[in-house]
Amino acid sequence: xxxxGMDHIVVRVKNIEEGISTYRDKLGMKLERTSESEALxxxxxxFPFPNGGFLEIVAPxxxxxxxxxxxxxxxEGIHTISLAVDDLSATVKTMQAAGVQLMGVGSPxxxxxxxxxxxxxxxxxxxx
Numbered sequence: 001x002x003x004x005g006m007d008h009i010v011v012r013v014k015n016i017e018e019g020i021s022t023y024r025d026k027l028g029m030k031l032e033r034t035s036e037s038e039a040l041x042x043x044x045x046x047f048p049f050p051n052g053g054f055l056e057i058v059a060p061x062x063x064x065x066x067x068x069x070x071x072x073x074x075x076e077g078i079h080t081i082s083l084a085v086d087d088l089s090a091t092v093k094t095m096q097a098a099g100v101q102l103m104g105v106g107s108p109x110x111x112x113x114x115x116x117x118x119x120x121x122x123x124x125x126x127x128x
Contacts, residue, residue, distance in 0.1 A: 006053050010123075016045060032047060040065065
């Protein structure tokens, strides 16, 4: 198991257009693309970093989505930090043995529960 670095950061916003304007027009980042995921209940905007990785802005499609509930309880801000790992299966086994509470084990999207990461939702991402 080895963490290779940062893969991406997800920021939750109430309004996707305002979020895009902030990061593109005010902070000078380049918008690569936008999309919508009905399954996750979110609108997304992607801003690549020149040295690899990306910033993802997400806004809820409705108040009952996970992002909508997070905004209601915690407001706008960092939603997820995604760490790149060299071997997801090995990383999961090592973390489970260390007592880390994980979510989504067995799927391609594995997360460290915020209770195991000082309040931060951490996604583990294997990039080959």
